[in-house]
Each structure stands twice: as C-alpha cells, then as structure tokens.
Amino acid sequence: MGYRTLTRRRFLYWLTAASAGLGLSYGEDEKGIDLIEDIEWKPHLEVRKASKRTGIKGSEKDGIEDMKTLSLIADEEAGWIYLKDANVWIKTGVNASFKKSLAKDYGLTDTKGGFGLDHDMNYIDAVLLKNRGVLKSITVWHMHPKKTEDICVSHETGSDSNKSTKAESNSIRFKKSLVCAMPSQLDIAQGIRTTAWASTPPYDCPDYSEAVCSPYGAFRLSLTAAGKSEFCSLNPKKIGAHTLNMWKSVEGLLRLPDSLEAEDLDSTKITEYRLKTFREIASKLSTEYAKAEFIE
Numbered sequence: 090m091g092y093r094t095l096t097r098r099r100f101l102y103w104l105t106a107a108s109a110g111l112g113l114s115y116g117e118d119e120k121g122i123d124l125i126e127d128i129e130w131k132p133h134l135e136v137r138k139a140s141k142r143t144g145i146k147g148s149e150k151d152g153i154e155d156m157k158t159l160s161l162i163a164d165e166e167a168g169w170i171y172l173k174d175a176n177v178w179i180k181t182g183v184n185a186s187f188k189k190s191l192a193k194d195y196g197l198t199d200t201k202g203g204f205g206l207d208h209d210m211n212y213i214d215a216v217l218l219k220n221r222g223v224l225k226s227i228t229v230w231h232m233h234p235k236k237t238e239d240i241c242v243s244h245e246t247g248s249d250s251n252k253s254t255k256a257e258s259n260s261i262r263f264k265k266s267l268v269c270a271m272p273s274q275l276d277i278a279q280g281i282r283t284t285a286w287a288s289t290p291p292y293d294c295p296d297y298s299e300a301v302c303s304p305y306g307a308f309r310l311s312l313t314a315a316g317k318s319e320f321c322s323l324n325p326k327k328i329g330a331h332t333l334n335m336w337k338s339v340e341g342l343l344r345l346p347d348s349l350e351a352e353d354l355d356s357t358k359i360t361e362y363r364l365k366t367f368r369e370i371a372s373k374l375s376t377e378y379a380k381a382e383f384i385e
C-alpha cells in the first residue's frame with residue numbers, strides 16, 4: 090500500500106503503529122483494533138454472500154435490530170462478530186448443513202431441521218491473536234431465521250389433512266417459536282467450548298460471549314470465572330453433560346398454558362407471555378458455570 094493511498098487517519102495509524110513497532114496491517118484501523126482484512130462497510134447487516142468480507146459500523150443494538158429484521162425474511166442462518174471496542178460488526182458465519190457428528194461428540198441428541206452455521210474460526214482466531222490485550226470484548230452472533238420455526242412446525246404437525254385443532258396447533262407452534270429462538274443444544278455446547286477456548290492462552294480475551302438472535306430478541310451466553318476454569322480442557326463430554334443439564338432445566342417452560350391456547354399466536358397476551366418465558370429461560374439456563382441473558 091503506497092503512502093498516497095493512505096487517508097490521513099490511516100496515515101496517522103501507520104505512524105502510530107510503526108512507532109510502536111507493530112508494522113502496518115492490511116486491515117482498517119477501528120479505534121486501534123486490527124480487522125485483518127479490508128472490510129466492505131454496508132449500511133445494514135446482510136445475509137447474502139459477497140466477494141469481500143462485509144460489516145457495519147454501529148452499536149450492538151443496531152446489529153440486533155438488523156438481525157431481528159433479517160430473521161423474518163432470511164432463508165438461512167448467518168453470523169457476525171460484534172467488537173464492542175471498535176463498535177463494528179463483521180460477517181463471519183455462513184449457512185452450513187447441521188453437523189450431527191459434532192452433536193454426537195458432545196453426547197447431544199437434538200436436531201433442528203437441517204439448519205446450521207459455520208463461523209470462520211480462522212478469521213476470529215486471527216482477530217483475537219492480532220488484538221490480544223487490546224480487544225476487550227467480542228460477541229460471536231448468529232441469527233435464527235423464522236423459517237426454521239415453520240420447518241420445525243411442519244415436521245411436527247405432519248400434512249395438512251392431519252391438521253389438529255387450533256388449540257393444539259397453537260401450542261405446538263408456540264413451543265417451536267420458543268425452541269427455534271433459543272440457542273440450540275449444539276449452540277450452547279459450542280458457546281461454552283469457544284468461550285473457554287478464547288478466554289485462555291494464547292487468546293486471553295477478557296469478555297467473550299456467544300449469542301443468538303431471532304425475531305423475538307436475543308440470548309447471550311457467557312462463562313463465569315468458575316466456568317472458564319471448569320471447561321478449559323475443552324472436554325466435549327463434560328461440556329455436553331453440562332449443556333444437557335442446562336437444557337433440562339428449561340424444558341418445563343416450553344409450553345403454552347391452557348388459559349392461552351385459544352388466543353391468536355400474535356396476540357399481545359401471547360407475545361407478553363413469550364417474552365416473560367424467554368426471561369425465565371435465561372434465568373434457568375444460568376448456572377454456576379454459565380450465564381445466559383435475554384435481550385429484548
């Protein structure tokens with residue numbers, strides 16, 4: 090990169106970086122965070138594949154709002170990292186077929202309509218290492234499309250000719266809307282694993298979390314200090330066992346109360362009940378090792 094191609098800001102960064110003995114990297118300078126690659130900045134998060142890595146400059150709230158909108162229309166999952174220190178979102182995840190073998194490694198049994206996501210862990214690894222000591226916070230996000238919910242529901246209810254009563258159908262649809270908005274068992278297990286991985290040497294990221302967004306809001310999963318130490322060996326069976334315990338603790342919440350069965354699924358009553366349930370789910374998913382929060 091020639092001197093004349095540098096903007097004033099980048100030139101100043103070059104001076105700072107050079108004087109600090111760090112050298113100039115190809116990535117944009119975002120408040121001292123090296124993004125490794127040249128990012129194509131977009132006004133909003135996008136699901137579609139691009140030739141260059143894309144991102145947005147904006148707050149966590151901006152990105153969550155974008156994902157909520159995308160989740161209503163997207164055909165597939167997509168993922169991003171949010172770097173709070175630079176206030177940017179970078180696309181890292183693309184749709185992938187569900188990895189049953191991976192679930193098996195953790196001793197998990199859930200399946201979710203063939204949807205899944207692969208994050209570009211080589212890129213995340215590089216961002217963490219290059220910004221070690223500077224990058225204080227990273228959240229690895231992915232979005233669950235509402236379409237997943239419909240596929241799950243149709244699997245569960247069967248063909249149209251066997252359609253159940255409105256009440257039964259509502260209760261199934263409600264349960265699926267909760268399950269498809271929540272982190273899956275594999276999401277939880279992978280979240281625990283990667284958080285433990287990123288929190289220990291050589292990465293030592295102080296605040297790493299994984300999160301999933303649906304049209305209804307978002308769940309964020311992080312590890313307590315005890316959890317980071319408990320899972321630092323990254324043992325899949327140990328992580329899987331804890332994941333199943335977390336999952337079991339919320340199973341009783343995944344139902345529509347009889348009193349609401351006749352309500353329209355989009356009614357205020359059910360919408361409020363769903364949000365209340367999500368908050369309870371987050372609270373129950375939290376253990377001495379893992380912390381879950383629901384973001385409306």
Ligand SMILES: [Zn+2]
Nearest residue numbers: 272273276301
């Ligand atoms: Zn997921």
